[in-house]
Amino acid sequence: MKHINSWMMLILLSVAFFSCRYDNEEELYGDAICDTSNVTYAQTVKPILTASCYSCHSVSNANSFGSGINLETYSELMIQINNGRLVGAISHSPGYTPMPQVGAKLDDCSIEKIKAWINEGAANN
Numbered sequence: 001m002k003h004i005n006s007w008m009m010l011i012l013l014s015v016a017f018f019s020c021r022y023d024n025e026e027e028l029y030g031d032a033i034c035d036t037s038n039v040t041y042a043q044t045v046k047p048i049l050t051a052s053c054y055s056c057h058s059v060s061n062a063n064s065f066g067s068g069i070n071l072e073t074y075s076e077l078m079i080q081i082n083n084g085r086l087v088g089a090i091s092h093s094p095g096y097t098p099m100p101q102v103g104a105k106l107d108d109c110s111i112e113k114i115k116a117w118i119n120e121g122a123a124n125n
């Protein structure tokens with residue numbers, strides 16, 4: 001009988017744990033769950049940067065509006081990724097200039113996708 005009670009507790013705890021996790025995810029991303037699988041440079045990251053960053057950080061705009069920081073070519077983008085500034089800036093972390101410089105912070109899911117791509121090695125894919 002003692003044995004069975006332990007199993008019941010374990011099952012109840014698992015149910016409680018997983019429903020909590022589900023709640024947290026809903027809180028973070030609203031109704032839609034953020035899908036960070038299959039993120040690529042071309043299909044995921046570049047469209048976000050195109051929409052929110054190239055107005056200042058493209059090859060042609062960087063010197064006039066982007067403080068010389070070019071995010072349009074992969075190799076230049078990698079400099080800002082490797083020195084941690086890109087993630088710091090889009091996450092609005094202390095010690096970094098928050099980006100985009102004008103307009104709203106990127107939505108949480110876009111930030112998560114960029115981080116997922118970086119965590120997977122930031123491939124030129």
Ligand code: HEC
Pocket residue numbers: 049052053054055056057065066067069071080085086087089090095096097098099100101102106
């Ligand atoms: C309206 C123009 C503008 C837009 C849009 C913009 N930036 Fe910037 N960005 C700047 C300027 C100007 C600086 C230099 C700011 C400074 O040094 O205080 C800068 C600095 C940065 C830096 C260096 C931050 C640091 O703390 O050293 C990064 C990284 C960056 N931008 C990334 C981005 C990304 C990613 C986006 C899009 C999500 C973006 N920027 C959108 C103008 C812009």
